[in-house]
Amino acid sequence: MAKREYNFTDIEGKWQGFWEGRGLFHTNETSTKDKFYCLVMFPYPSGTLHVGHGRNYIIGDVVSRYKIMKGHNVLSPIGWDAFGLPAENAAIKGGSHPAAWTKNNIKAMKRQLHRWGVGYDWDREITSCNPDYYKWTQWIFLKLYENNLAYKKKAAVNWCPSCATVLANEQVVEGCCERCDTPVRQRDLEQWFFRISKYAQKLLDDLVLLDGWPERVKTMQANWIGRSEGVSINFKLEDSGKILPCFTTRPDTLYGVTFVSLAPEHPVIGELVSGSPEEKAVMDFVERVRNQGMVERTAEGTEKEGIFTGKYAINPVNNSNVPIWVANYVLMEYGTGAVMGVPAHDQRDFLFARKYKLPIQVVIQPKDVELKADTMKEAYVGDGIQVNSDIFNGMPNTDAIRKITEYLESKGLGARAVTYRLRDWLISRQRYWGAPIPIIYCEKCGTLPVPELQLPVVLPEKVEFKPHGMSPLAEVDSFNNTNCPKCSGMARREMDTMDTFVDSSWYFLRYLSPKDDNQPFITEKVNKWLPVDQYIGGVEHAILHLLYSRFITKVLYDLGYINFKEPFKHLFTQGMIIKDGAKMSKSRGNVVSPDILIDKYGADTQRLYILFIGPPQKDAEWNDRGVIGAHRFLNRLWQKITDYEEVYAKVQRTEIHIQKLSPEAKTLYRLTNQTIKKVTEDLETSWHFNTAIASVMELLNNVDSFHVVIPHNAAEELNFNVFRHTMETILLLMAPLIPHISEELWEIMGHKPSIFHHSWPSYDKNAIQEETVEIVIQVNSKVRSHLSVPIDISEDELKKRVLGDERITTFLDGKKVVNIIIIPKKLVNIVVK
Secondary structure (H helix, E strand, O other): OOOOOHHHHHHHHHHHHHHHHHOOOOOOOOOOOOEEEEEEEEOOOOOOOHHHHHHHHHHHHHHHHHHHHHOOOEEEEEOOOOOOOOHHHHHHHHOOOHHHHHHHHHHHHHHHHHHOOOEEEHHHHOOOOOHHHHHHHHHHHHHHHOOOOEEEEEEEEEEOOOOOOEHHHHHHEOOOEEOOOOEEEEEEEEEEEOOOOHHHHHHHHHHHHOOOHHHHHHHHHHHHOOOOEEEEEEEEEEOOOOOOEEEEEEHHHHHOOOOEOOOOOOHHHHHHHHOOOOHHHHHHHHHHHHOHHOOOOHHOOOOOOEEEEEEEEEEOOOOEEEEEEEEOOOOOOOOOOOEEOOOOOOOHHHHHHHOOOOOOOOOOOOOOOOOOOOOOOOOOOOOOOOOHHHHHHHOHHHHHHHHHHHHHHHOOOOEEEEEEEEOOOOOOEEOOOOOOEEEEEOOOOOOOEEOOOHHHOOOOOOOOOOOOOOOHHOOHHHHHEOOOOOOOOEEEEEEOOOOOHOOOOOOOOOOOOOOOOOOOOHHHHHHOOOOEOOOEEEEHHOHHHHHHHHHHHHHHHHHHOOOOOOOEEEEEEEOEEEEEEOOOOOOOOOOOHHHHHHHHHHHHOOOOHHHHHHOOOOEEEEEHHOOOHHHHHHHHHHHHHHHHOOEEEEEOOOOOOOHHOOOHHHHHHHHHHHHHHHHHHHHHHHHHHHHHHHHHHHHHHHHHHHOOOOOOOOHHHHHHHHHHHHHHHHHHHHOOOOHHHHHHHHOOOOOOOOOOHHHOOOHHHHOOOOOEEEEEEEOOOOEEEEEEEEEEHHHHHHHHHHHOHHHHHHOOOOOEEEEEEEEEEEEEEEEEO
């Protein structure tokens, strides 16, 4: 019989149609099996995918298929994070409406996902730019608004003077507008916020619930939340007597304050310098510094800059007047935006004071060295004894922290305080392509929420996209003009749309009832299926998306809509696939197209190589030669099984008893069971797909050396059944990773599809134990050691192990081995001189 060709194009098309037609990934909500919710972060439809994107979706597919074989009722949905800036930019540049651009990209990406063979319950597909989805995003806004968790205030935004428009942070590249390369400035505009800061402590405390998250992601979130315990100290403004609160974690340095520094964004600055000779210079400095990036301003190597306001504050413990400066290294995001300047004991303050010739006052002396302000080369930030600190002199500074705090509180000069780096979530976007904020403004009734029954507030389709200073919505009268829901008079709508992170902060709930027009989700269903058992996505989402999703989940929990506090039980963050040492991107010209690879080698080859390229949580370098190697392995597997295509049906299956096997068959059977154990551990506990694949490849190498004959007697039938068992095991173990070829070969071996209806293989505990024998090791006929080795070990391997035994090497040091005498299964005698 002619050899059957591995026609991957036909095979992959066949099985993709089979899975879709039979609903392999359709979730049966009435099933009594243990549930498993596997979710890949839903993609932004930016265009065609490259092989780097594929890692995420292929890993998710492997997990889903594995859990199906393990007997779980798997929920694996997919959707589209479809609002966002690229679609609107495409409209401005090319005239394509964002909706059409997005729809075309979704179509292209769905085709690519299908070609990869990744399986989803497509009946649950959601698209965040569709009114039937963002209706409920608006509902969530209303719930926050009703509970004082959504509010509007003036805040800084990025402004391009050339385009005369507001830019989102993503549109600012190295401080310049991405469209015209003009330096971006800061402007203050009225903006909508979510009060996430109210949940800062809950978000921090509940990190302990996330046992299944990477520690580095939890650390990143904890650092972003940034809890600090300290004291808020009341400095008075000399002119007005108004309080300027300064937060510090080091009240023991209070007597060393020689200036106060303000963040350029601090609202008191305008009031301080209004009408003064310093006003213009100060406000020019403020504008210049505010247009610098936060990272640039706070970087260790950035020069410390400041300007004197001409005003003074009064230190509450010694009534000294200290100058008030504006400094580039102070941020509103920390504390109150006003910081005590203690140059003797803070390095940034030290550099600032030296530059502007400000006084330095030592208040903490180390035990062994006397610090003198005029000779200090750097700030002293360690512990020591209080000096120049009035009644606290001579006290260890670690005690003074508490004592000075108590003193301030007793005198009404300050109070213990906890601050967080986390600031409220600015959700306003002066853009078109986003969910409209459901707010109405009435001159008579004020600011009002859109009634729930009037949701969704639908984006108008006919808009003109021009790069001017207002959202396209500003020129759509039919959208802006409305009636007040309270007095029925003329009113106007909010023109801002919501940050797209709002859309993605709750989408995992919608998958349980994606077509429900009456509610965002069915509480009973989400309480059954969530938290998500396995969430998969890039580490670049470690902070914002994951933090916002946790916040919205906690709000819904507190409002009684759900009974769980955290949305994702386990989190996996995959590494990037890079090429030529850099992240794949069209601009770099290093993108590898999956379509070309699939046409040439098939989807299973691409899947195998992506999974074999390295540990999935780490970045990996793409190598075209590796693709060829993966394809070669699939061809070997195909050939090994199809060579005996006509034999499988003719040879009766018999139960395998290891005691009855020939030594050769016994070895293969043992290796097969050891491979089951290894691969199961790799997939279940560590997600080391690369080492799982390596184990299977090694097993196939052993099959190549196994003597397979067409059976003519019982012994040969038993041997063939060991071979068949091994090949079936390989298919079962590799099915989640290379599903198309596994399905086809499973059918060729005489099974009814689908292979995913077969349970995951279990190993024979007795079979994985190698039969061993204890060997006595002698040197010049004297017993020096014992060694346990496999009973069927070869002489060469036995010699290698004996000579490598640590106890034996000491007796061979400096001697020459002249002979090695072996008595099989009993003794090895090494003759030396």
